[in-house]
Amino acid sequence: MxxxxxxxxxxxxxxxxxxxxxxxxxxxxxxxxxxxxxxxxxxxxxxxxxxxxxxxxxxxxxxxxxxFTGERVDFAAVPVDLGPQGDFFTRVYAHVRALGWGEVTTYGAVARALDAAPEAARAVGQAMASNPVPLIIPCHRVRAANGRIGGFSAPGGSLSKVHMLTLEGVERASVEATAQMGFGF
Incomplete structure (x- = not known):
């Protein structure tokens, strides 16, 4: 193709x-x-x-x-072609894509929603890190346990995740306090 x-x-x-x-x-x-x-x-x-x-x-x-100016945008109808994905990643992407503007969850909560064992939270994190269409599949809305920001492989690392959540109205103090530095790659 x-x-x-x-x-x-x-x-x-x-x-x-x-x-x-x-x-x-x-x-x-x-x-x-x-x-x-x-x-x-x-x-x-x-x-x-x-x-x-x-x-x-x-x-x-x-x-x-x-x-990226903070306007509420819904990407749900945007057609995506993720290429070959394993069943679990496909299910993770579909679940995360359904998260609304400013709605956050955790890796563990996504695993539970998919009826997966608690250790599947790590696989959810791997799916988010491999997400070929961030923003359209809003991986920035998925946090680590206890509200920690977790990693983010976009340029700017976790600080970019904080910025994106802030644009969506997620309370800045709640995400800034838990931000970790990341590597942009």
Whole structure:
């Protein structure tokens, strides 16, 4: 399948979106430069070619830009093509995608909601770290136990997760106090 991508500027930096015939295949959260955003996307979709986005992708780009200004945006109807995923990851992504604006949960709560054993919370965390379309599947809304912020593999690490939750109206003090530094990769 041919993949295409575009880099675009948001209020918090440069993001990138990749798509194919089935919908959005990759999304990279804002990075400081357009080059970094494009390189991050190409690590996931090395065969992607830069192209002007079709109308449906233009709409998703507009939604993402509005989201990063704090406007309430719902990505539930955006078509995604996650490629081959294991059954558990597929179920995790579907559950997390149903979380509403400003709604937070924990890795353990997602595991319980899927009738998985408590140790499956670690697998939920792995699914979130592997999420090919963050923001569209809002992995930033999933925290560690006891309300700790947990890790975040986007540029800026956990501080980016704090910022995204703050944009959604989650009380900043409750997330800032538990933020950990992360690595942007």
């Amino acid at each position: 041919a993949h295409h991508y575009q880099v675009f500027e948001t209020a918090t930096g440069f993001a990138a979106i990749g798509w194919g015939t089935g919908g959005v295949t990759s999304f990279r959260l804002p990075a400081p430069t357009a080059r970094e955003a494009g390189q991050a996307l190409l690590r996931r979709l090395p065969d992607a070619r830069r192209a002007e986005p079709p109308p449906g992708m233009c709409e998703v780009i507009d939604m993402a830009c509005r989201c």
